[in-house]
Amino acid sequence: MGKRVAIVGFGQTYQRSSRKDVNGVELINEAVNTALADAELTIRDIDAVVIGNMDHFEGINYVDMWSAEGAGAVMKPVIKVCTGGTTGTTVAMCAYYHVASGMFKRVLAIGWEKNSESDTTGAIITAFHPVWERPTLGGAVAGLAIEASKYMANYGATERDGARVAVRERLHALNNPFAHLHQEWMKGIPVDQLVDLLVGSEQNAMLAYPLRMSDMCPRTDGAAAVIFAAEGTAEKIAPVPAWVHATANSHNFVYAGDVNMDRNTTIAEASKKVFKKAGIKEPLKEIDVCELYLPYSYAGLKWIEDIGFCAYGEGPRLLWDGVTDMDGELPVNPSGGVMSSNAIGATALIRVGEAALQVMGRAGTRQVKGGDVNLALATGFGGCYWGDVMLLGKKKPS
Amino acid sequence: MSKIAIVGVGQTTCTSSREDTFEEMVFEAATKALADAGAEVGDIDNVVTVSNDFWDGRTISSMAVQEAAGSWGKDVSTVEGDGTFGAFYGMMRILSGSFDTTLVVSHMKGSESIMNLITNAMFDPIYQRGLGIDATSAAALQARSYMAMSGATEEDFARVSVKNHGNARNNPYAQLPLKVSVRDVLASRKIAEPLKLLDCSPIGDGAAAIVLSNRKGLKRFKKDPVWIKGVAHCADAFNLGYRDLAKSRALKAAAKKAYKAAGIQKPLSDLDVAELYDAYSYMELMWYEGLGFAPEGKGYELIRSGATGMKGELPVNPSGGVLSSHPVLVAGMVRLVEATLQVRGEAGKRQVKGAKTALAHGINGPCGQAHCVFIVGA
Numbered sequence: 001m002g003k004r005v006a007i008v009g010f011g012q013t014y015q016r017s018s019r020k021d022v023n024g025v026e027l028i029n030e031a032v033n034t035a036l037a038d039a040e041l042t043i044r045d046i047d048a049v050v051i052g053n054m055d056h057f058e059g060i061n062y063v064d065m066w067s068a069e070g071a072g073a074v075m076k077p078v079i080k081v082c083t084g085g086t087t088g089t090t091v092a093m094c095a096y097y098h099v100a101s102g103m104f105k106r107v108l109a110i111g112w113e114k115n116s117e118s119d120t121t122g123a124i125i126t127a128f129h130p131v132w133e134r135p136t137l138g139g140a141v142a143g144l145a146i147e148a149s150k151y152m153a154n155y156g157a158t159e160r161d162g163a164r165v166a167v168r169e170r171l172h173a174l175n176n177p178f179a180h181l182h183q184e185w186m187k188g189i190p191v192d193q194l195v196d197l198l199v200g201s202e203q204n205a206m207l208a209y210p211l212r213m214s215d216m217c218p219r220t221d222g223a224a225a226v227i228f229a230a231e232g233t234a235e236k237i238a239p240v241p242a243w244v245h246a247t248a249n250s251h252n253f254v255y256a257g258d259v260n261m262d263r264n265t266t267i268a269e270a271s272k273k274v275f276k277k278a279g280i281k282e283p284l285k286e287i288d289v290c291e292l293y294l295p296y297s298y299a300g301l302k303w304i305e306d307i308g309f310c311a312y313g314e315g316p317r318l319l320w321d322g323v324t325d326m327d328g329e330l331p332v333n334p335s336g337g338v339m340s341s342n343a344i345g346a347t348a349l350i351r352v353g354e355a356a357l358q359v360m361g362r363a364g365t366r367q368v369k370g371g372d373v374n375l376a377l378a379t380g381f382g383g384c385y386w387g388d389v390m391l392l393g394k395k396k397p398s
Numbered sequence: 399m400s401k402i403a404i405v406g407v408g409q410t411t412c413t414s415s416r417e418d419t420f421e422e423m424v425f426e427a428a429t430k431a432l433a434d435a436g437a438e439v440g441d442i443d444n445v446v447t448v449s450n451d452f453w454d455g456r457t458i459s460s461m462a463v464q465e466a467a468g469s470w471g472k473d474v475s476t477v478e479g480d481g482t483f484g485a486f487y488g489m490m491r492i493l494s495g496s497f498d499t500t501l502v503v504s505h506m507k508g509s510e511s512i513m514n515l516i517t518n519a520m521f522d523p524i525y526q527r528g529l530g531i532d533a534t535s536a537a538a539l540q541a542r543s544y545m546a547m548s549g550a551t552e553e554d555f556a557r558v559s560v561k562n563h564g565n566a567r568n569n570p571y572a573q574l575p576l577k578v579s580v581r582d583v584l585a586s587r588k589i590a591e592p593l594k595l596l597d598c599s600p601i602g603d604g605a606a607a608i609v610l611s612n613r614k615g616l617k618r619f620k621k622d623p624v625w626i627k628g629v630a631h632c633a634d635a636f637n638l639g640y641r642d643l644a645k646s647r648a649l650k651a652a653a654k655k656a657y658k659a660a661g662i663q664k665p666l667s668d669l670d671v672a673e674l675y676d677a678y679s680y681m682e683l684m685w686y687e688g689l690g691f692a693p694e695g696k697g698y699e700l701i702r703s704g705a706t707g708m709k710g711e712l713p714v715n716p717s718g719g720v721l722s723s724h725p726v727l728v729a730g731m732v733r734l735v736e737a738t739l740q741v742r743g744e745a746g747k748r749q750v751k752g753a754k755t756a757l758a759h760g761i762n763g764p765c766g767q768a769h770c771v772f773i774v775g776a
Contacts, residue, residue: 002495054458055451055478062450062520064479065763068636075651077631078768079487080478082451084458090475094487100494127457249473254465269471384461386474 002100004397006234006241009039009227010353015180015341018116019221024058025070027223028112031346032072035108035225039237043072046227047104050079050094052087052111053345056126057118071110084127085295085382086249087111088224088348092378092390093247095228100244105230106237111349112223120219120344129255137256140295141216145208148298150261152210155313157301159210163198164319165300166214166339167191172326173336175366180220180341215297222343224350231396242356245375245397246277247390254384264299267379267387268306274389275308278397280375284309284323287391288373289358290332291351293381294339300324300332307379307389326368334358334366348380352390359392399659402489403616403623404774405499406435406609407735412573412723415509416603420454424505425466427605431501432468435609436620439468442609443497447476448484448504448727452516467503480675481606481731482760482770486629488610498615502608506725508601520764522637533677533764534598538590540643540765541680545592547644548683548695552592555679556583557701559596559721562676565708566718568747571732573602573723583679597679604725606732624738627755627775628660633768641765649688649759649769657690660755660773665690666705666712669773670753671740673733675761676719682706685759686714688769708750716740716748730760730770737774 011034064080083090088111095109125138173179204212234241250269253259294300301315324332335354355378357363361371380388408430449459460476477484481504488500517533566572586595634648662668676682683697700706706714717736720729737756739745755775762768
């Protein structure tokens with residue numbers, strides 16, 4: 001049996017479309033210093049560092065080595081992990097395993113991306129098979145458009161249902177000073193009317209049916225750092241540590257043609273593993289808040305079904321009933337989520353950090369349930385249809 | 399430590415250009431490691447793959463190999479760095495209590511890569527890349543710096559090349575088994591002063607895999623366990639100018655921790671064999687010092703005296719080392735595979751008689767910025 005592990009500090013940069021004032025290493029350093037200050041630690045207290053991003057976005061190879069000075073990794077063990085969109089949660093899980101193994105007491109997890117220096121879609125296309133996939137189904141938007149179409153066909157969901165998710169994410173982002181997209185114009189307009197505007201406006205360009213600009217995540221510059229600590233140490237650092245109750249990854253297919261687009265099977269499998277470990281039987285009732293890696297709107301309908309918050313096809317009902325809004329039974333993405341800020345290598349780590357803030361009761365203007373959060377769920381999605389799930393809680397896991 | 403064991407190892411032959419795809423190479427290495435362990439893919443609880451997007455020319459490079467690594471339905475992760483770092487993570491995942499067994503697999507197709515461009519891309523994009531610096535020209539700076547500090551000569555570097563290429567003749571997996579003399583090495587084509595062709599490793603194709611298990615998982619496997627007695631890694635600063643290139647303090651720090659865990663006090667005599675990451679000939683001498691085989695600046699004495707030859711006190715790189723085959727990222731894992739084979743007494747013609755405790759070493763970054771040291775034993 002490994003050690004119990006908790007999150008004791010979180011730092012993120014302001015997520016912006018272009019941070020011209022800093023280079024990559026400086027951006028990383030900003031997040032690291034913020035996290036250290038948050039935990040009232042110095043870099044000397046850190047035993048090991050885990051870092052992740054996507055190499056081809058900034059065109060920098062061996063990022064763990066290149067960033068050593070900014071990451072605070074000089075004369076420390078540092079490992080780079082990279083799994084595409086899941087990179088941030090992969091980093092978090094790697095840091096968790098560092099501490100749970102008993103080999104390290106305080107581990108710094110870093111995710112970052114400077115998309116303003118990248119041709120993001122150009123780089124993503126090279127993730128796919130050079131002969132079979134790149135000419136036909138490369139990049140991020142195309143595959144997601146197929147998934148959305150299929151969901152609409154299977155369950156009768158509409159473009160308005162997709163837009164309802166986008167509206168929630170963008171409204172929540174208005175509470176988060178760190179979020180990239182602050183769509184102030186949305187303030188004070190009823191949700192119904194916002195949805196109508198998104199699906200009816202010609203200015204909201206169609207990218208690939210049914211996905212419009214408003215259905216997708218932005219490309220963001222940003223970095224995040226989360227500090228994990230072992231039982232015995234964690235309690236001394238944070239007044240309310242966010243304990244890791246369970247974490248799991250699931251992977252199945254590599255080729256897009258093999259993937260069953262009907263359901264998100266990896267996020268479903270990973271959730272099942274986590275709920276089994278943590279003894280969660282009714283996720284909707286037992287979990288208090290979620291920070292989900294939803295890179296586009298329809299994921300906010302379908303994937304919450306795969307996690308097990310409701311039956312297949314019921315996602316839209318949850319959304320329209322307001323269950324996932326700030327004051328709902330299960331607030332989803334109080335931070336504004338991926339659709340409001342997407343510094344890709346940092347994105348999934350921000351989900352973990354934001355979930356930790358909710359548990360610690362320190363999420364400020366985006367805090368839900370008056371700080372009374374016992375369990376918070378964070379997910380990552382990406383790579384080859386990989387699903388990462390981490391469940392955090394206020395009570396020490398048994 | 400002796401909590402985690404290596405129960406299966408597999409490696410492909412290394413060549414300058416294999417026709418296999420990434421998937422086929424990974425499948426071969428993973429299948430060999432499982433067969434070696436007497437296990438099937440169902441005996442594996444989780445998988446760690448090792449790859450690098452630049453070397454593979456593919457974003458999310460781990461995507462290309464997951465099916466071949468037997469990851470379907472499993473918990474997986476990917477380390478970008480040398481295979482030894484992947485093995486380290488695979489071990490921690492077991493120690494956490496979440497898994498009993500891990501498969502770690504690493505692959506490289508140097509034949510589809512342009513080393514100069516790919517390693518140029520690890521340097522600062524504004525101030526350094528334009529100078530054309532790459533892994534080899536940076537290594538040349540380090541070699542010069544080391545010569546000035548230690549008094550080691552180009553002949554000493556050549557002796558390493560002669561020894562390792564000669565050892566490779568006993569290794570059926572090696573890419574460049576050669577019978578060469580010091581004079582041949584010195585006369586080989588200049589690559590970057592003071593490094594000649596035979597001072598530099600051949601970037602090639604290959605894959606390697608290991609199966610790790612805790613005590614509870616051992617009953618799934620038929621092979622006698624080789625235990626990880628101690629392991630540690632450490633990184634130095636990135637900027638070459640911030641480091642004393644002639645001395646490897648990161649290796650010293652990693653070795654100290656690994657030795658402490660393994661109870662090694664006098665490495666030269668306590669260890670029976672060592673497999674080091676000699677990407678360039680001079681590196682082996684520097685690593686002797688970092689690992690405490692020789693005092694600082696005196697590494698060359700070991701190669702001059704033959705202490706690290708096959709019949710010496712501590713044979714280093716009986717496999718021929720990285721100088722004889724260099725699939726980047728894989729090479730460190732091959733060191734671990736070779737160390738395991740030595741401890742088992744299964745290293746064939748390259749076997750060091752009676753080897754019980756072996757050291758495997760991997761590096762990451764320019765001029766050996768980061769080092770990972772494994773001590774394994776029966």
